[in-house]
C-alpha cells in the first residue's frame with residue numbers, strides 16, 4: 356500500500372489551466388493574452404498563486420513602482436488573536452477603523468490579462484484559503500479573441516477601447532457630414 360498516493364495532502368493544490376493561449380506583445384493595451392483555439396464557457400483559463408503584500412509596505416514602496424498597475428485588491432484576514440490595545444490616539448467615537456484590505460501581486464499569466472469595459476470574456480475569483488486567483492471563461496471564446504477581465508470602474512489609465520470608440524464615432528460623424536454634402 357502506498358500511503359503517499361492514497362492520501363491527498365491537504366496542501367496539494369491543483370493548477371488547472373488552459374493550453375489554448377498565446378501572448379501578443381504589441382496590442383493597443385500593451386501585452387495581452389489571446390485564445391489560440393476556441394475556449395468553451397466555464398473553462399478554467401488559469402490558476403495563479405498570489406503574493407499578498409503587507410499594507411504598509413505596499414503604501415510606502417510598491418505603490419510608487421510599476422507594480423502598482425499590476426496589483427489586485429485583497430481582503431486582509433483577521434489576526435488569529437485579538438490585537439493588543441493600541442497606544443495610538445483614538446477617534447472621538449472610540450471606533451478605530453483598520454483597513455480591511457491590502458493588495459496582492461498575481462503571479463504568472465494572471466498579471467497579463469487586460470481590461471475590457473464592455474466585452475469581458477473572463478471572470479476571476481479569489482480563493483482566499485489557498486491564496487490563488489482563478490480565471491474562467493465567462494462565455495464561449497473564439498480563436499484569436501483577446502482574453503479580458505474587468506478591473507472595475509476606477510481605471511488608472513486611458514481605456515484603449517474608449518479611445519477606439521471615440522475614433523469610430525468621429526469617423527461616423529464625418530461620414531454623415533459627407534453624406535449630407537453629397538445629398539445637398
Ligand SMILES: C[S@@+](CC[C@H](N)C(=O)[O-])C[C@H]1O[C@@H](n2cnc3c(N)ncnc32)[C@H](O)[C@@H]1O
Pocket residue numbers: 383384385386387424425466467468469470471472512513514515516
Ligand atoms: C495588469 S497589466 C496588463 C498587462 C499589460 N498590458 C502589460 O503589457 O504588462 C495592466 C496594464 O495594462 C494596460 N491596460 C490594461 N487594459 C487596458 C485597456 N483597456 N486600455 C488601455 N490599457 C490597458 C494598462 O497599462 C494597465 O496599467
